[in-house]
Amino acid sequence: xxxAFALYTHMTALDLTGPHxxxxxxxxxxxHYLAARPGPVRCDSGLQITATGVFADLPxxxxxxxxxxxRWREVLEEQGELVDWLAAAYPHTTWMTSVCTGSTLxxxxxxxxxxxxxxxxxxxxxxxxxxAEVSNAxxxxxxxxxxxxxxxxxxxxxxxxxxxxxDDEAAQAAQLFLEYAPEPPFESGNLETAPPNVVQRxxxxxxLR
Amino acid sequence: xxxAFALYTHMTALDLTGPHxxxxxxxxxxxHYLAARPGPVRCDSGLQITATGVFADLPxxxxxxxxxxxRWREVLEEQGELVDWLAAAYPHTTWMTSVCTGSTLxxxxxxxxxxxxxxxxxxxxxxxxxxAEVSNAxxxxxxxxxxxxxxxxxxxxxxxxxxxxxDDEAAQAAQLFLEYAPEPPFESGNLETAPPNVVQRxxxxxxLR
Numbered sequence: 337x338x339x340a341f342a343l344y345t346h347m348t349a350l351d352l353t354g355p356h357x358x359x360x361x362x363x364x365x366x367x368h369y370l371a372a373r374p375g376p377v378r379c380d381s382g383l384q385i386t387a388t389g390v391f392a393d394l395p396x397x398x399x400x401x402x403x404x405x406x407r408w409r410e411v412l413e414e415q416g417e418l419v420d421w422l423a424a425a426y427p428h429t430t431w432m433t434s435v436c437t438g439s440t441l442x443x444x445x446x447x448x449x450x451x452x453x454x455x456x457x458x459x460x461x462x463x464x465x466x467x468a469e470v471s472n473a474x475x476x477x478x479x480x481x482x483x484x485x486x487x488x489x490x491x492x493x494x495x496x497x498x499x500x501x502x503d504d505e506a507a508q509a510a511q512l513f514l515e516y517a518p519e520p521p522f523e524s525g526n527l528e529t530a531p532p533n534v535v536q537r538x539x540x541x542x543x544l545r
Numbered sequence: 546x547x548x549a550f551a552l553y554t555h556m557t558a559l560d561l562t563g564p565h566x567x568x569x570x571x572x573x574x575x576x577h578y579l580a581a582r583p584g585p586v587r588c589d590s591g592l593q594i595t596a597t598g599v600f601a602d603l604p605x606x607x608x609x610x611x612x613x614x615x616r617w618r619e620v621l622e623e624q625g626e627l628v629d630w631l632a633a634a635y636p637h638t639t640w641m642t643s644v645c646t647g648s649t650l651x652x653x654x655x656x657x658x659x660x661x662x663x664x665x666x667x668x669x670x671x672x673x674x675x676x677a678e679v680s681n682a683x684x685x686x687x688x689x690x691x692x693x694x695x696x697x698x699x700x701x702x703x704x705x706x707x708x709x710x711x712d713d714e715a716a717q718a719a720q721l722f723l724e725y726a727p728e729p730p731f732e733s734g735n736l737e738t739a740p741p742n743v744v745q746r747x748x749x750x751x752x753l754r
Binding site for chain 1: 705717727730
């Protein structure tokens with residue numbers, strides 16, 4: 337099974353590595369790390385992850401995983417080649433998936449028009465403007481498209497995807513391998529639970545590259 | 546603040562990127578990606594992450610984060626240079642931290658002798674044999690050392706570390722940025738909750754590189 341991970345400048349590393357870790361270790365998976373050009377791809381944190389091929393290498397992967405970015409508006413302007421590849425590959429994929437603002441790239445490729453989808457809480461209006469029916473759910477499955485909310489939601493999405501590609505037992509095994517029994521030390525993981533002072537603090541705390 | 550992420554062949558990508566994503570975006574952080582040699586480092590999934598420097602570049606970082614590996618026994622034999630760097634740097638660090646079987650590298654460096662620490666559920670006996678007092682907790686703080694359980698526990702560890710380096714509000718803001726309000730689709734994240742058939746399935750499902 338060919339699973340293509342779409343890499344691009346300014347992507348968020350954890351958006352990629354969350355679902356990647358649930359999938360890439362499974363027997364029978366051929367993981368492909370594709371970008372517009374091969375070589376190191378710089379994430380929005382400064383971390384660099386290597387693209388080992390280009391989009392054109394794999395026009396019809398079975399599964400595509402598209403991470404998001406803290407700079408998604410720039411990315412939407414810059415990543416035309418990625419968007420074109422998504423649009424062309426989509427009719428042939430078993431599953432098209434995104435994490436975080438990766439859903440805005442799917443939407444720009446015309447894949448989410450009039451369909452339920454989720455994204456990072458900070459990008460809901462942008463996704464709506466691109467034609468999706470925006471949900472606040474953590475993971476949305478609609479036909480053969482799965483979208484996840486912000487960053488860490490990619491782990492939940494990845495396990496959902498394993499359960500669909502294999503079965504629930506396989507997803508449980510992947511969860512055990514990742515020791516995914518989360519114990520967040522605080523209750524501040526989304527806009528509904530974060531206190532107003534925390535939302536305000538975020539602006540002065542972040543330094544996106 | 547200099548935060549050093551220790552990279553090595555066969556590391557687990559999510560062990561690194563979980564805490565990395567909680568820390569690297571924060572204003573004032575200088576993130577360093579160090580290995581025995583600069584260049585792409587191959588993870589146990591096949592993903593490659595770039596080391597932008599070597600251990601010797603930074604003998605006294607403020608914080609060190611050591612990821613684990615699905616092939617930790619080989620790693621303990623192979624990564625002597627990393628272990629020596631950890632042992633020499635430890636007396637000067639504000640925080641020494643590990644995720645998953647990264648704790649076995651800390652133990653080999655003599656940092657965990659007689660001290661409480663945690664690790665991936667599959668490596669508890671190995672960590673005990675290396676002299677630590679093994680806990681099954683998800684995150685263990687002991688003095689200036691923080692150890693995390695397997696893979697995804699690095700996110701919980703990272704948020705705990707942000708709360709110690711800054712304050713609880715900063716950690717809550719990082720949690721909000723990562724949208725870390727987990728909703729695992731199954732209850733199978735550790736040995737205590739995973740059904741026996743799931744534990745058995747894991748062996749035939751995994752294909753560690």
